[in-house]
Amino acid sequence: MIPLDYRISQRPDFIGDRSQFGHWEGDLLIARRELGDTNVTSLVERKSRYTVMIKNRSRHSRPIIDKIIDAFSPLPAFARQSFTFDRGTEFRGFRALEDGIGARSWFCDPNSPWQKGAVENTNKRIRRFMPGDTDLSNVAQQQLVDLAHHLNSLPRKCLGYKTPAEVFMAHLRECG
Template sequence: MEGLIDSLSPLPAEARRSITFDRGTEFTAWRHLKAGLGVDAWFCDPKSPWQKGTVENTNNRLRRYLPRKADPTVFTDRYLRSICDRLNNTPRKCLGYQTPAEVFRLNLMERVTSP
């Protein structure tokens, strides 16, 4: 959770109102997010991957760079950031062929500049 807090804290509160997790044991410290960021945590129902469709799609994309059986501790932060950059800067059909980074920036700017 500390890693999530460190990663999300630079974002404006409007951009981090809630986060949805699956039911994995790695998220048992979810209350720490509320205390650290003021973020509400939600959990998908068991065996309901459609409730987090974007996560499932992203996991499939990640498998190109991080094989399922790979030891995650062998990857450098630089390599992991490069994967994030690639994924966030790849145009998506579901976003009208804009990149996730473009859509995020546009939505964030709209929220910041709206009265």
């Protein structure tokens, strides 16, 4: 069960309105059940739409959270302030995320994927390249890095036709 003070209704408005950099949404991309347990954590920074993708061998929470910690530890603290997840069991180890990199976790209401719309939109973009019948065990982490790089290099109307990579790097320079 998610503690009351971790629910999205308690999340500050500046996260929801994208006025502050360093707040992420996360989700799990899974393949058809018969293709096994391998999955991909997709993470999107809300303001820049910058995408990070991480391959996982299972849906167990601690290994997934540990990989998020490993991926985000090199970033300065202002670039990894919070993560908004759904209530999947894979994110139950959220306290380790707080202990590991100091990032606060927030959780959507049950059956409310629109509350993390940036990552849901990005997942649709990812599915153009990796449909649901993709055997994720055959996808290398480097392929995910390459796909994220491609997505981060596409200009977006919502970013004034800048790319997520440009906006992300500008915020790192500005705040760093």
